[in-house]
Amino acid sequence: xxxxxxxxxxxxxxxxxxxxxxxxxxxxxxxxxxxxxxxxxxxxxxxxxxxxxxxxxxxxxxxxxxxxxxxxxxxxxxxxxxxxxxxxxxxxxxxxxxxxxxxxxxxxxxxxxxxxxxxxxxxxxxxxxxxxxxxxxxxx
Ligand code: HEM
Numbered sequence: 001x002x003x004x005x006x007x008x009x010x011x012x013x014x015x016x017x018x019x020x021x022x023x024x025x026x027x028x029x030x031x032x033x034x035x036x037x038x039x040x041x042x043x044x045x046x047x048x049x050x051x052x053x054x055x056x057x058x059x060x061x062x063x064x065x066x067x068x069x070x071x072x073x074x075x076x077x078x079x080x081x082x083x084x085x086x087x088x089x090x091x092x093x094x095x096x097x098x099x100x101x102x103x104x105x106x107x108x109x110x111x112x113x114x115x116x117x118x119x120x121x122x123x124x125x126x127x128x129x130x131x132x133x134x135x136x137x138x139x140x
Pocket of ligand 1: 006009010013061062064065066068069072075085088091127128131132135136
């Protein structure tokens, strides 16, 4: 049972990250676009990615993670898990920051440049590297 939950946890994490990497990339192109037809197309792509893929994946990934901890409560005593949960908290904040940017684009009121979104796009990479090393190596 536990391994089934873990397998689906990893699938949800993969699909969540697909969106966490691609949505800010869409923001880069959206911030560079100069005609209304392109902007309207980006708005639809962004909304479907965020609401259809990213938010459901986040809910499933976090829900299954919590379920594993209910089955393995001894991990709640361990440092690697505390560090991982801190990274997950940052990732959830990042997710909602993406949602806030999405709403700005949806009302054509984005003021940030494509360069900003290129840097913004790098943040989840750091969380991914840290979280994977923590869960696989369990260094402390
Ligand atoms: C509240 C959110 C989360 C909780 C409570 C949680 C908890 C857990 C737990 C208890 C395990 C089992 C560890 C093991 O069997 O050794 C696990 C595995 C895993 N988690 Fe999460 N997790 C969460 C979110 C995430 C996120 C955001 C990522 C990706 C960055 C992630 C990536 C993984 C991976 C790759 C594994 C498999 C590790 C392995 O089999 O060695 N998790 N998670």
